[in-house]
Amino acid sequence: MKIDIHAHVLPGIDDGAKDWDDCLEMLRRSAKCGVKAVIATPHYVSWKEGSSSKEIEQLCSQAKKKLLEKNGITMDIYCGNEIYYTTDAIRDLKEGKTLTLAGSRYVLVEFGWQSSYQIVCRAITEFREVGYIPIVAHVERYKCLRQLERLQVIKDMGALIQMNVEAFQGGVLDSGSRWAKNCLKEEMVDFLASDMHGLSRRTPIREEELQWVLKKLRPEYQKDLLYNNASRIINSIGV
Numbered sequence: 001m002k003i004d005i006h007a008h009v010l011p012g013i014d015d016g017a018k019d020w021d022d023c024l025e026m027l028r029r030s031a032k033c034g035v036k037a038v039i040a041t042p043h044y045v046s047w048k049e050g051s052s053s054k055e056i057e058q059l060c061s062q063a064k065k066k067l068l069e070k071n072g073i074t075m076d077i078y079c080g081n082e083i084y085y086t087t088d089a090i091r092d093l094k095e096g097k098t099l100t101l102a103g104s105r106y107v108l109v110e111f112g113w114q115s116s117y118q119i120v121c122r123a124i125t126e127f128r129e130v131g132y133i134p135i136v137a138h139v140e141r142y143k144c145l146r147q148l149e150r151l152q153v154i155k156d157m158g159a160l161i162q163m164n165v166e167a168f169q170g171g172v173l174d175s176g177s178r179w180a181k182n183c184l185k186e187e188m189v190d191f192l193a194s195d196m197h198g199l200s201r202r203t204p205i206r207e208e209e210l211q212w213v214l215k216k217l218r219p220e221y222q223k224d225l226l227y228n229n230a231s232r233i234i235n236s237i238g239v
């Protein structure tokens with residue numbers, strides 16, 4: 001059983017699903033892989049015109065309904081955003097312009113690719129000061145976080161870590177994939193998610209992509225990564 005906390009599945013509102021067909025097929029494939037719930041996380045950038053929280057909520061309930069009607073699949077689709085960090089993002093959260101994950105205190109936060117470690121630390125402090133718990137989206141992307149000691153520091157500051165399943169699909173010669181696997185072996189990661197954007201690139205999670213996880217990681221930790229921690233967010237229990 002899995003819960004996917006990072007998914008660009010809502011149709012036509014960001015660079016994810018293009019239309020309802022795309023959206024429903026992404027959800028159908030997710031369900032086939034054992035995903036029981038998805039948190040939809042369209043991009044939120046404070047200076048860009050985006051979808052309102054209300055629109056996201058409506059699309060989530062429509063997606064759930066259509067998936068049942070057209071595909072006979074029951075899946076919970078929760079609302080969220082992937083929030084691009086700026087100092088304005090926190091103001092927008094307080095004003096309800098952008099969404100936490102499934103109505104919880106947890107927020108999925110992305111940084112610019114070149115962000116410094118200092119900026120990441122400052123952001124975590126700012127989110128924590130006003131009562132939110134930041135989850136660093138696709139941690140594998142940031143050069144400044146490619147040190148286990150730094151990951152430990154930000155976790156100690158109260159952040160959680162999300163990694164894309166795609167991150168560890170490379171072979172032994174792929175340094176990014178080696179790093180991602182090392183983070184997992186060290187149990188630094190709190191959530192594995194798809195960050196799915198479509199059907200051909202950044203796709204829904206496939207069973208075969210999880211073989212390494214099933215072989216190499218502790219069974220209890222596997223469950224935390226793929227289900228338990230996400231379930232605690234949805235049920236508002238601390239991770």
Ligand SMILES: [Fe+2]
Pocket residue numbers: 006007008082137195
């Ligand atoms: Fe994303």
